[in-house]
Amino acid sequence: MIAEFTAADSGAAPLTWGQRAIWDAITVTAPEDHYFNFGRVLKVPGTRSPAEVLAALAGLQALHSALRTRLDLSGDQPRQRTERAGRLPVRLATGDPDAVLAELEAERFDYERDWPLRVALVLDGDRVGHVAIAFCHLATDGLGAEIALRDLRMLILRGAPAGGPPPPGPLDLAHWQAGPEGRRTAERAAALWEGTAREVMFDRPTAAPDRPRIWRGLLDSPAAGLAVRAVAARHGTTTATVLLAATAAVVGRFTDRSGCAMLPIVSNRFRRDTTRIVSTLSQEGLFVVGVDRGFGDLLRETEPAALRAYRSAFHDPLDRARGQWVQPLCCFNDMRFTEPGPRPCAPADILAALPRTELSWPLSQEQLNCRFCVHISGALEISVTADTAYLSRADIERVLLGLESMLLTEAGAVTGPGSGLG
Template sequence: MTLAFTAPDAGTGPLTWGQAAIWDAIERTRPDDRYFNFGRVLKIPGERTPEEVAAALAGLLATHGALRTRLDLSGPRPTQRLAAGGELPLLLSTAAPEELVAELTAEPFDYEAEWPLRVALVTDGRRVSHVVLAFCHLAADGFGAEVAVRDLRMLLLRGAERLAERPPAPRPLDLAHWQAGPEGRRIAERAARLWERVPREVMFDGAAGAADRPRVWRAQLDSPAMDLAVRAVAARYRTSTSTVLLSATAALVGRATGRERCAVLPIVSNRFRRDMAEIVGMVSQEGVFAVDGVDRPFGTLLRAADSATLRAYRSAFHDPSDRVNGDWVQPLCCFNDQRLARPGPAPCPPEEIRAALPATTLRWPLSQDRLNCRFCVHVSGNLQISVTADTAYLPRAAMERFLYDLESVLVAEAGA
């Protein structure tokens, strides 16, 4: 099918800070930039025909300008172009939703010519059971995609009138103009000063040897024991599970690189402002987490980590073009907690944690030639932790050892 959509607004403008940051990552990763594509699946409520679902999708595109925004690369700097209408192809398929996610995210987007959303409908010809959405990362981050899925479900259940009752959804174009204005510049300058105050310590600056082919690999550890341990450690030290994992990552990065001071870039959602909570857009950016003495006992390190984590969050909402002297940390060492629902702290008996250890598994789900990072830890699911690394700087055996050491450190700190 072809979906025609219209909207009351259009315009052009600079990129937002988040768009500029992900565009830099995309350019560093090409031609393997499909890496940044991601998908979502919505199970259709009730009985809906393909035409009814298409109408709801048209309403979604009209509501959220990010989904009808493309790049203009003709000038000295990329700009964004918001369109008032167009046509979006819809794939009709009988395949499983998971297969369609893989299919729709397998190829890079054409950032100038293609809409930043690909859609498939799982249908038997008369009714649709699932909608599969593949997002270009320029258009949405993980939380933005969840807003889009929620609004699509609302459109299917209650129609466009219900969405029209609330204030208009913010657009990346509006955010870009605000960021370029006086208030945005004041915030950007404060963030730039935070970056400038971080002592320089370069992670993964020396090659460890010959790289594998492909050069970039991902190792993923699924560890129910680590999930329990992280929550128990967070409860003991009265902090978040994300801070526990970030601090443990920093400690092991220090061990891997032979440094007592560690700088890691956590990816921060930046949805702390009320006007940004509901935006479909790329607002996530990296902050800078820097801590000394990563070779000290983990509990001692964790006590010092809360203030470093807060500074990292404050530094994340920044203009990448201001970070002239910040290239010493990027794109070397990143941390991305992608969990949309993060389990809170919870004590756990050590014997329960030990009993879960045999369920740990490790696999290698990804390999490719190029990536903007030399090293990145991703946290997802319950609890899946992966290391994606340039094997010239961290060989595959060291990646595997890193993940098992992470589990060991946290399980031991939980007393198991």
């Protein structure tokens, strides 16, 4: 089926900083850049026909210009091109919505020709039960996708999005970033990058790589989920800070360093005019911390180091290329939309959950723009994606179990030095 949209705006501009950052990652990872595709499933409220949902999808693309923006690669530098009108192909499907979404995500986008989203209506009889949407990462990041889904739900329910002025789009953001205020912001971020020691974590190959070269290990650990909340409660901090500090400790000690440099992925949605924008704003910040200390001291150092990383994340990647900024090749991405708060937990309860830990290998491919990346999701799912020339599959497993061990040790559930090496 077809969702035909018409909007009030169109135009072209250079890429925004967030678009440039993900484009640089895509070009290194191609042709396996479907790695960056991600998606959402929306349960359709009420009883809606395919035609009603198609009308809502057309309204969504009219509202958010990022969803009708493609690349122009004809010049020396890529540019974004927003279309005023067009036709979005929409698939009809039945069965498990998550399986339908996985099919949509599995194919790489043609960035010049494809609209930056793929949609399937998952039918329940003659009505639409769910909408599965796979997003191109050039169009939006995870928080932007949540905004899009909220607006799609309102369009289905009421035929109109939430009230207020129309949200800005990536063209507006590109013009601001090129202006005086944007350049001042970029210069402040550049000063933070340029004033930091040039530490690279995984700088030496350790073995012949596997084939495929890139592997992801995924640890689903209810025990670590309880432990991280208990540690946060003990130290009066957040679970995000605990996980960032624990990852830095394990990586630093695993690579035999007294310090750790990582690139946390930061949402960059701190400005009032970006709260409703559907676009790719998330970028890497620079986080550097010493790890040759006790965990309590490490946590205290992590908080200000994380704030510096947040300030460095809203930057112009072209400045980064010109300035030869440090490339630690070590990333950290906390993808949780809601963070469970600190909560004490008895060590016996944490230990009781330990047998439910599961380790799996959900991804392998040949190319990636990073040598080591930690992703945090769910109640507590920790994944490590790594280049096996620098971290073997056995070592990926050791890092994951080491993180679990460190969290349980700091929560008092197990005894030991908490070395983070399992």
